[in-house]
Amino acid sequence: MNTTLRRTVVATAAVSIALGMAACGKAGSSNSSSSTSSASAAGGSGSGSIALLLPDNVTTRYEKFDKPLFEAKVKELAPNVTVEYANAAGSAQTQAQQVTTMINKGVKVIVISSQDAAAIKSSIQAAHDKGIKVVAYDRLAQGPVDAYISFDNYKVGQLQGQGLLQVMGAKATPSANVVEIDGDSADPNAADFKNGFTDAVKGKVKIAYDASGLWKPDVAAQKATAAINQLGKNNIAAFYSANDGMAGGIAASMKNAGLSSLPLTGQDAQLDAIQRIVAGTQSLTIYKAYKPEAEGAAQLAVDLLNGTDVKSVATATKTNASGNQVPSDLLTPVLVTKSNIKSTVVQDGLYSVSDICTGEFAAACKSAGLQ
Template identity: 55%
Template sequence: MNARLRRVIVSTAGLALALSMTAACGKAGGDKKDSAASGDNKSIGLLLPENASSVRYESFDKPFIEAKVKSLCADCKVLYNNAEGSAAKQKQQFDTLIAQGVKVIVLDAFDATSTESWVKEAAAKGVKVVAYDRLATGPVAAYASFDNEKVGELQGQALLDALGPQAPDDNIVMINGDEADPNAAQFKAGAHKILDGKVKKVVYEQSGEWKPTVAGQKIGAAITQLGKDGFQGVYSANDGMAGAIITQLQGAGIKVPVGGQDAGLDAVQRIVNGDQAYTIYKAYKPLADSAAELAVDLLQGKDVKTVATTTVDSSTDKNIPAKLLDAKIVTKANIKDTVIADGLYKATDICTADYAAACTTAGLK
């Protein structure tokens, strides 16, 4: 074999060896990437809907979920984003989490009717979605919330109680939540179930869109249409809207029972002060804990039915494993036995200088 031929053979062999090593390295890198995409990461996505009409998400849901995940999985981390009232922004956040390799997402959808395609795409990539607080459309793996129709029933009953024995002669105004939110429809259905036939009439009913400014505008329109004496009570789907409604009523010189939902600190203070009749307390920690447990179980490949004790149906899917919790009516008479007893607030949180006298009257110290 001449020297030239030997050089060709050696060069060819060297090239082949280099190509095989490159392919091997590429395959090893690919395996590493595939392994990450297969779900061995320790990240759980958390997407919450807004922070304008309710302080609960930043103050309670987020820290409670983060703490529970940490207690169940010490090396897990929560990747959090808030949609700030934008379905489009939440979709971008959802897509980013999937691109980051997250295999479980806890989703409190700003617009639950728009999520079907998101959740389907996620499922196709092996990403599990836990619907949180409101039931997202699409093949979600599990759901944690309250029995929302029962919440509406509690709201309706609390308003009846606030109206008293003259309720059958009273007209009421209803300012409901966002029509795009399935929870709002359930609250509304539950409230009507209790109120219909037990008050004289619902004389004005509109959506406040979960926005205090909109709710204030709607109650203003009701006052213009019905007059100051045209209604004797107001159902508000949540506390944020109730606050705006009460402000408008006070400005017009109208004093009627108004109730809400969420047990926000400002709402509890309004109750102590006699401005708001009631709120609905949905204990955030048990809800957050349930969602965190479901998420960690899904991440670790465990059966969620140890947490999810029932099933629910959405408009797109059936028999979704679910954990549904109970809520409570909060009035001035039981603040101490509900939100204070559960540690949601201390008496000192509620009884600031502006409410000190009202707290003394209510027996809160």
């Protein structure tokens, strides 16, 4: 897909996503999920195999959207290429073993969303030493990475902060206590989200409690409960959650404390988050369209396999934490609130109205103009 077109698609949230959905892996499973997909459509001259390594099966997007979209695009671009797939199920050690397995299988390109960006460095170096090209997907891994595709993650945090301030309205004051639950520091994106958020709200609200939820709903719930107990439920003005998975845990803690009406952020536009937004128990999420990211990663992988210069797609440059300058394709995130659900995730075909407006959400959907 043309880079300019893909950027326009995401920025305007007007693409129609044809989703070949795969079933989500069981959350917390210790076994990696592996499959092989043959590329059999016309087009592309490359041959060989490409590995797709995703970090966990707790986050809904990876198995349900990223994997099938990536495989479908490779199939379209390169008829003679196979895709080898594995999911680390949240284990950095498992992911390192998976890289070794892919090296031994003789793959030509590895596309990896790192579970731990620093821990995977030696594995990426090992792949590089074997002449295998590496694409960092969504998360910028350390080591000699050949290309990177993700969203502008600092912008994600900015949008979260700006959106939270808008929801808080007049209650956004320098003394208003906000509970901040960040992602896992092993994920370099977590720092970008945090920096964007804190820069957006600096001096406008008070971060009264700040902790990592490790991208885990149960950990985020525990941290939110600890914040409520420490600060007192009447002394909290809003909650920041770095993603939707953790927002689900935080929302449960808020409900238990009688704070369901307070502003709560998220990210990833998960279905349950969209439903919470409709119901009023979550205020916003950040929509990072999976299709252009997955298809862009497939294009980069096929280009690297074919020896094509990736800079026609990866027009930006990012420096990873190990000092490697990496050609990068950075897409544009979109803020989603109740007011634009229909014009974003529904219009794009990510979810249908019937997906969102199940029984308990029917009345709220009607009030939100979704039915």
